[in-house]
Amino acid sequence: MAEIAVQGTDLDFSWHQGEQVLNACSLEVPKGEFWMLLGTNGSGKSTLLKLLAGLLTPKSGLVQILHPVGFVFQNPDHQLVMPTVGADVAFGLVEEQLPIFRVRQRVEEAxxxxNILELQRRPIYALSGGQKQRVAIAGAIARQCEVLLLDEPTALLDPDSQLELVAQVQNLVKSRGLTALWVTHRLEELNYCDGAFLLDRGSVVDRGDAQRLKQRLIQSPPP
Known part of the structure; x- marks a missing residue:
């Protein structure tokens, strides 16, 4: 039986105003696989991802996840804090108190x-949206994260950059043995993953083969 890298069991979550967002929501992502989380706006996708990352606390239920975890936001400007590419990736390693040569090695490898080593000295402000997302992912790789959680990372990118980024993450999962859960509503991105979950009104209502889910949504799109 495959080892589980990401597991959420019976997760309930509501905002302080009382609005219920997730209701007995459960999912499992096998280690070393790339899965996607689908659903319409307001279905709870981003909230679920933040619960799995520990950025929010569930009202009830259990989260079990391999650490370290890397979280990639929809807008990379929300997490890139240093002036240059190399400095930003290195910033995430401060807590490890590594020697300088080891930090440099980790940054360059990440x-x-x-595929952005040539941008190491480039100012963050001079990057495209797709390049910024790669910097955010490189930060997680440098920290040797076991799991990548990506919250609609292609939302602000042009179509070519969208597919380039999802293919890059697929390659990282397969070449480095990472586990990834990627939030999306773009059906074409399902061509790159091992499996998918369909979230509707705060619960996982279907899971499994990505192409089967893709056909289900093409034939009867959600309202």
Whole structure:
């Protein structure tokens, strides 16, 4: 039986105003696989991802996840804090108190893994949206994260950059043995994953083969 890297069991969550967002929501992502989380706006996708990352606390239920965890926001400007590419990736390593040569090695390896090593000295403000998302992913790789949680990382990108980024994450999962859960509503992105979950009104209502789910949504799209 495959080892489970990400598990949420019977997760309930509501905002302080009382609005119920998730209701007995459960999912499992096998280690070393790339899964996607689908659903319409307001279905609870981003909230579920933040619960799994520990950024929010469930009202009830259990989260079990392999650490360290890397979280990639929809808008990379919300997490890139240093002036240059290399400095931003290195910033995430401060807590480990590594020697300088080891930090440099980790940064270069991470940037090479997402094909932006040549941008190491580039100012963050001079990057495209797709390049910024790669920097955010490189930060997680440098920290040697076991799990990547990505919250609609292609939402602000042009169509070519969208598919380029999802293919890059697929390659990282397969070449490095990472586990990834990617939130999306773009059906074409399902061509790159091992499986998918369909979230509707705060609960996982279907899961499994991505192409089957894709056909289900093409034939009867949600309202």
């Amino acid at each position: 940037l090479a893994a997402v």
